[in-house]
Amino acid sequence: MSVEEIRVKGIVQGVGFRPTVYRLAKVFGLKGDVCNDGEGVLIRVAGNEEKITEFINKLYVECPPLAKINELLRSPYLGELHFDDFVISHSVNTVVKTEISPDAATCFQCQKEIFDPFSRYFRYPFTNCTHCGPRLTIVRAIPYDRNNTSMVKFPMCGNCETEYQDVENRRFHAQPVACFKCGPSAWLERADGKPVIADMFSMLDDVDAVCTLLQKGEIVAIKGLGGFHLACDATLENAVLKLRSRKQRYHKPFALMARDINIISEYCEVNDLEKQLLNSPAAPIVLLKMKSNSRLSSAIAPGQNTLGFMLPYTPLHHLILRRMKNPIVLTSGNISDEPQCINNEDAKEKLSKIADYFLLHNRDIVNRVDDSVVRVINNKIQTLRRARGYAPASIILPPGFEKIPTILAMGSELKNTFCLLREGEAILSQHLGDLENVSAFNAYQETLNLYLNLFGHKPEIIAIDKHPEYLSSKLGKELAIANQVKLVEIQHHHGHIASCMAENQISLDTKPVLGIAFDGLGYGEDETLWGGEFLLADYCQFQRLATFKPLSMIGGEQAIYQPWRNTFSQLINAFTWEELTEKYSDLDIIQFLQTKNPTLLKQIIEKGINSPLTSSVGRLFDAVAAAIGVCREQCSYEGQAAIEMEAMGNVKILNNDKESLNYSFKLEKSANIYYIDTSSTWREILNDLKQEISPSEIAGKFHQSLAIFIVKIVKKMQEQHQFQQVVLTGGVFQNQILLQQVKMGLEKLAIHVLTHSIVPTNDGGLSLGQAVITAARYMR
Ligand SMILES: [Zn+2]
Numbered sequence: 001m002s003v004e005e006i007r008v009k010g011i012v013q014g015v016g017f018r019p020t021v022y023r024l025a026k027v028f029g030l031k032g033d034v035c036n037d038g039e040g041v042l043i044r045v046a047g048n049e050e051k052i053t054e055f056i057n058k059l060y061v062e063c064p065p066l067a068k069i070n071e072l073l074r075s076p077y078l079g080e081l082h083f084d085d086f087v088i089s090h091s092v093n094t095v096v097k098t099e100i101s102p103d104a105a106t107c108f109q110c111q112k113e114i115f116d117p118f119s120r121y122f123r124y125p126f127t128n129c130t131h132c133g134p135r136l137t138i139v140r141a142i143p144y145d146r147n148n149t150s151m152v153k154f155p156m157c158g159n160c161e162t163e164y165q166d167v168e169n170r171r172f173h174a175q176p177v178a179c180f181k182c183g184p185s186a187w188l189e190r191a192d193g194k195p196v197i198a199d200m201f202s203m204l205d206d207v208d209a210v211c212t213l214l215q216k217g218e219i220v221a222i223k224g225l226g227g228f229h230l231a232c233d234a235t236l237e238n239a240v241l242k243l244r245s246r247k248q249r250y251h252k253p254f255a256l257m258a259r260d261i262n263i264i265s266e267y268c269e270v271n272d273l274e275k276q277l278l279n280s281p282a283a284p285i286v287l288l289k290m291k292s293n294s295r296l297s298s299a300i301a302p303g304q305n306t307l308g309f310m311l312p313y314t315p316l317h318h319l320i321l322r323r324m325k326n327p328i329v330l331t332s333g334n335i336s337d338e339p340q341c342i343n344n345e346d347a348k349e350k351l352s353k354i355a356d357y358f359l360l361h362n363r364d365i366v367n368r369v370d371d372s373v374v375r376v377i378n379n380k381i382q383t384l385r386r387a388r389g390y391a392p393a394s395i396i397l398p399p400g401f402e403k404i405p406t407i408l409a410m411g412s413e414l415k416n417t418f419c420l421l422r423e424g425e426a427i428l429s430q431h432l433g434d435l436e437n438v439s440a441f442n443a444y445q446e447t448l449n450l451y452l453n454l455f456g457h458k459p460e461i462i463a464i465d466k467h468p469e470y471l472s473s474k475l476g477k478e479l480a481i482a483n484q485v486k487l488v489e490i491q492h493h494h495g496h497i498a499s500c501m502a503e504n505q506i507s508l509d510t511k512p513v514l515g516i517a518f519d520g521l522g523y524g525e526d527e528t529l530w531g532g533e534f535l536l537a538d539y540c541q542f543q544r545l546a547t548f549k550p551l552s553m554i555g556g557e558q559a560i561y562q563p564w565r566n567t568f569s570q571l572i573n574a575f576t577w578e579e580l581t582e583k584y585s586d587l588d589i590i591q592f593l594q595t596k597n598p599t600l601l602k603q604i605i606e607k608g609i610n611s612p613l614t615s616s617v618g619r620l621f622d623a624v625a626a627a628i629g630v631c632r633e634q635c636s637y638e639g640q641a642a643i644e645m646e647a648m649g650n651v652k653i654l655n656n657d658k659e660s661l662n663y664s665f666k667l668e669k670s671a672n673i674y675y676i677d678t679s680s681t682w683r684e685i686l687n688d689l690k691q692e693i694s695p696s697e698i699a700g701k702f703h704q705s706l707a708i709f710i711v712k713i714v715k716k717m718q719e720q721h722q723f724q725q726v727v728l729t730g731g732v733f734q735n736q737i738l739l740q741q742v743k744m745g746l747e748k749l750a751i752h753v754l755t756h757s758i759v760p761t762n763d764g765g766l767s768l769g770q771a772v773i774t775a776a777r778y779m780r
């Protein structure tokens, strides 16, 4: 007989861990107790030593779906233990490190119950249990119990109470437990305010009616888990076009939801890891390779070769899709760039011109959480938008970050997230969108306050981006003054690099790595806009080794939405206008630029009127795209041109062996920095256009040539600086072709390449980098 104390750390609170311990202890005939405390879960057991070992092995195997054991330590228990049985003890009130779980997709057992006519949860759209259901989206305060969530207005009925109290039940201590009798309900309304007449469709209930409406080509606004969506049948061209024009969203791809994997497989290729992701508790949108001959409306993802699919992740979605053989569009319910609506009145006001019907419910969404977006590249997960299902799960920090001050990092301007850093871990907020939108900025402030309260986080240092005009930076400054804490400014691309290092568990005392950070743009040390950077960096500091020769962004921000402006800038760096008109006057792009008053544009560049210099690779991609006819005049979201060019670029058709067939780049040194000049590249691209080489071949060739050149630069830099690792980061590395080609090339040189996985490579990952740099500087 031995008596042991077992300490379990990880995600072990509020996820059904204690009942599992209880059940297994009973199975193995052990006596003792289990409780939650500040460090996780503490188990005290008395029994046969072999039985205890078996018990622990079983605990790993039968760990509840949302729980994660990071550490399990056994030690002899030295106190006295008097137990006749095994019990769940009350939580010990030491200082509790709060964990809030992400929302989790409906588990398999709950799914079975909603389709079982003999279950009391039959067709109940809000059922959930310890293994699934709403979490972050309903929580208002800590501790996480029903009174602190939006379930407070639904007192449990007797049956629910019994299940909630029963340690052997799947719903033991599941805070949002509810049923038809006591819980939230859903109902249908018409956008025009007229009554819904039930016998107008053959339907079981209001939720089921949504399916009929979608099949008839109607647009339905559906209140979901983290916000409203707009839905229509994805195979009905007219419905999709109607949604696009009413929402005034003309190009950005729409996300899709389908009842099951089989339906998704009709439209896309789905490999094992992708299946796993679709079926995971996070249930993100997974970008999948589109099959040809799709029956789907071509307006779903114009110019793309992927579709974003997700599976139903709440009982409500399962019930709507039950009879639906087609995928449905499920795009965020908002107007223009605003955050998605979360309350009924607001949605009815804003979406009534877009939706024909509303499916509403009366469980309040406290926290707005968008759908997450991921994809798989070479069997590795890449997170493009980290939100529902992932946030606010903590991210374990690398060695060296165990004893650090509490830090708040404010993040970027676009694709914003913020980050709370505390001992050994980072809590990254869900994706909060583009702050230049007033409602998004308001939502950012609300979410920030909520997180600071939920996690009891009192920052000792606040980190912001160096860009003086970012709203997040301005707010950070105000907060630092108001709370009298230190403020630290972090250079944008250093932030990206540190973010990638941190998620790859690179230790605090690492030797410098070479960080390649390519993006749209970020504020540089020299007050110009950077975006094509090779930085030798550790967590504390960096040295700029190489960059792209800075060129004008004609008209400032306008250049982001009118790709041809970047083409002009690139061409005028490589040629004189006279030379272009003499040699290439028959090319579309030159004829097009003729109509844009080249003389005036040249003067604008020369005088630098509203035309900041930038080394941005994002803008270089825009320039090439516009030259070959992709989004030449206009694009409706940042990076659209580059994304469409990537979709058409085919590297496989190229002759990989002959380097002379690639476009060339030139490297020039000035004041200890190497500058990449694209003049020769543009001469070669125009010659290809003149020879009527196809845009798809030029696109492929450009991707490959750039990748080969990057590898060359790395090799050259390595001879001078002896780094072992290269980090690829920044929004441009969402480009799969570039990412894979550069990675392959570097690995051939036996260089270790670090890329993002759980944290976005775009600005959504920036706040993590800002936070770890701040911590590292403090430690030094
Ligand atoms: Zn469940």
Ligand SMILES: [Zn+2]
Residues within 6 Å of the ligand: 156, 157, 158, 159, 160, 161, 178, 179, 180, 181, 182, 183
């Ligand atoms: Zn009930």
